[in-house]
Amino acid sequence: MENKPRIIFGKPYLSFEDEYVFLNCDVSINNEIKTFWFKYDKKFEKYLVTESNEAFVLSFLPYCMKKNVDIKCEHPVNEVFKNQIEEYLIPTLARNIKSYNKIEIQSPINNITYAGKGVAVGISCGVDSTYTILKNDKTHSKDSGLNINYVTFFNAGSSGSSEKSYDLYNKRLEEVKKAAEFLGLELIAVDTNINSIYVDFDYESVHSYRTLSIPLTLQKLFSRYYYSSSFVFEDFKFDDKDPTYHDLLTMICVSTPSLTFMVVGGEVTRIEKVKFISQFDFPKHFLNVCVRKETNCSKCFKCIRTMLDLYLIGKLDEFNAVFDVDHFHSHFDEYVVYAIEHRQDIDMPEIYEHLCARKAIKHKHRRAVRVNRLKRMILGTFIGSIYKKLKHQEGKK
Ligand SMILES: [Zn+2]
Structure with missing residues (x-):
């Protein structure tokens, strides 16, 4: 029988450098041993799990499944976790x-x-994480075990996997520290080098497993971890490009007897989410949805989408500290044209319907959409003809 390749995980161990503690694991890939680590502020040392190895296994799971490599762990894995992953998650995926x-x-x-009692949620200051935080920050009874007392910020790949990504991660971290302070919640920032095995992967296609592995390293501190969903629950499906669509299954399978993962946000649409968070002061100072800059550019698709949401619920002007509201009003027609042109994109059908219901879409907007389409066609034909000419000349050489 053909010998299937496998990755071998050693026993997790701690090491220290300056004010940081590292949770390490030596991993053998193709007979080469490399040390992978998670890095925390030293004060979290006593909460790090070295007794079992759920975290490293989960962080490598999409890598191993996509490369068709078995996992061998020399150290124990929690039986419930292993059963859920092996019997339910892996075969279904x-x-x-x-x-x-x-x-x-x-x-x-x-x-x-473990006896952890902490409740945590990731803080990115986007709409989804802000909704999850505000929905669970001192909103439940004291003894329920549902109120958040920690926010987390992980360098699990969302800032990129290159050297430059550290700059972006550190800049974002500074903003997140201020946000946590405003909320009065303790921040746990965790860095990792596991991103290095995923350099050839599209971040979106593996991100939830990488993020969820980090709370598993802190099972002595956390009993509950809220995971913010970008999608409504009725959109559940299996999608190669984005595991977030099957969050509901993933959360059940990666939970352990000590730590429950819970998806939050799938119960409401994006506009309902924005409406909920707009009642609070926090997002008026810290909401950050931009995909281009460290602060909201007010022009990228995420900024446009959120500004339109806020406009539709009549709250945009209250968000003038985080968005260029003057630009929105003076370029309102362009935002409407964008909404028509992108009405099939994620979260845009809802915005388009609301704009239609409010009769905000005028003839001039539809005319602009037709003109833009024509311009793109002419440009496409022009570029196409130049490309053909160049190819033709190359062929002659
Ligand atoms: Zn932006």
């Missing part, structure tokens, strides 16, 4: 997503439970 393969996890098991 392998059956429904072409690029995923069915792989095996060979490891000893344990049934240790």
Whole structure:
């Protein structure tokens, strides 16, 4: 029988440098041993799990499934977690997503439970994470175990996987520190070098597993971790490009007897989410949705989408500290034209419907859409003819 390749994980161990503690694991890939780590402020040392290895296994899971490599763990993995991953998550993903393969996890098991009582959520200051935080910040009874007491910020790839990504991560971290302080919640920032195995992967296609592996390293501190969903629950599906669509299944499978993952945000549409957060002061100072800059540019698709949401609920002017509201009003027609042109994109159908219902879309906007389409066609034909000419000349040489 053909020997299937496998990745071998050693026992997690701690090391220290300056004011930081590292949770390390030596991993053998193609007979080469490399040390992977998560890095925390030293004060979190006592909460780090070295007794079992759920975190490193989960962080490598999409890599191993896509490369069709089995996992061997020399150290135990929690039995409940292993069962959920092996019996439910892996077979379902392998059956429904072409690029995923069915792989095996060979490891000893344990049934240790930890006594963490903390409740945490990731803080990015976008609409989804702001909604999750405000929905669960001192909104439940004191003994419910549902109120958030930590916010987390992970360098799990969302800022990119290159050297430059550290700059962006550190800049974002500074903003997030101020946001956590405003909320009166403790911030836990975690860096990792696991991003390095994913340099050839599209970040979006593996991001939830990488993010969820980090709370698993802190099971002695957390009993509940809220994961902010970008999609409504009725959009559940298996999608190769974005695992967020099947968050509901993932959260059940990656939870352990000590730590429950919970998806928040799928119960409301984007406009309903924006409406909810607009009642609070926090997003008026810290909402940050931009994909171009560290502060909101007011011109990229995420800024436009959010500004239109706020406009439709009559709250945009209250967000003038985080968006260029004057630009929106003076270029309102362009925002409407954008909404018509992108009405099929994610979250845009809802905005388009609201603009129609409000009769905000006029003849001049539809005319502008037709003119833009014509311009693009002419430009496309022009570029196409130049390309053909160049190809033709190349062929002659
Ligand atoms: Zn922007």
